[in-house]
Amino acid sequence: MGLFQWIKRLFTRAPEKPYGVSPFPPGTGPSRLIVLRHAEKTGDKRNPHLSLPGKRRAENLVAYIPATFGQPQFLIAVKTSKRSRRPVATLEPLAAALALEITAKLDDDETSALVRTLRNNPRYRGKVGVISWRHSELPGLAAALGAVTGAYPKRWDENDYTTIIDITYQGNGEVWAKRLQMPF
Secondary structure, X not given: OOHHHHHHHHHOOOOOOXXXXXXXXXXXXXOEEXXXXXXXXXXXXXXXXXXXXXXXXXXXXXXXXXXXXXXXXXXXXXXXXXXXXXXXXXXXXXXXXXXOOEEEEEOOOOHHHHHHHXXXXXXXXXXXXXXXXXXXXXXHXXXXXXXXXXXXXXXXXXXXXXXXXXXXXXXXXXXXXXXXXXXX
């Protein structure tokens, strides 16, 4: 092993184990979740909408999500507030293209309620879904969904709109999660 590889290995922290533990008992919950942050803000804290680059990102998801992860069967976003409707707006083009409704009933700090809903509602059983959330709560959401530490940022950077966490439930209690970057 060369010096460069040794230094890279020293500073690259891999997950302690390659899989997490599912919050969904066998026979419950979704088969796969694509978790992402809402698209770009306008820069004006009083503006709850997406910026023009954010609208483009949301439109790019229409082709990218199905081509990369398969066609989702449900969409979930954080509930709209006076300060932000960006999580819902991020999924609107995808919802229109796939003729799906966006479920947006929970606040971004209600991760336990989201996990319970995904576990207990047969509507989500064995399905593929996309979740659009706010960045500050995304690490906690990924952990609650069973992603192993290292598969998601410990702290989601304020300027990161491209990271996606792909979480797959194996059916045996294991969760495989990986971090990807949108190519746009």
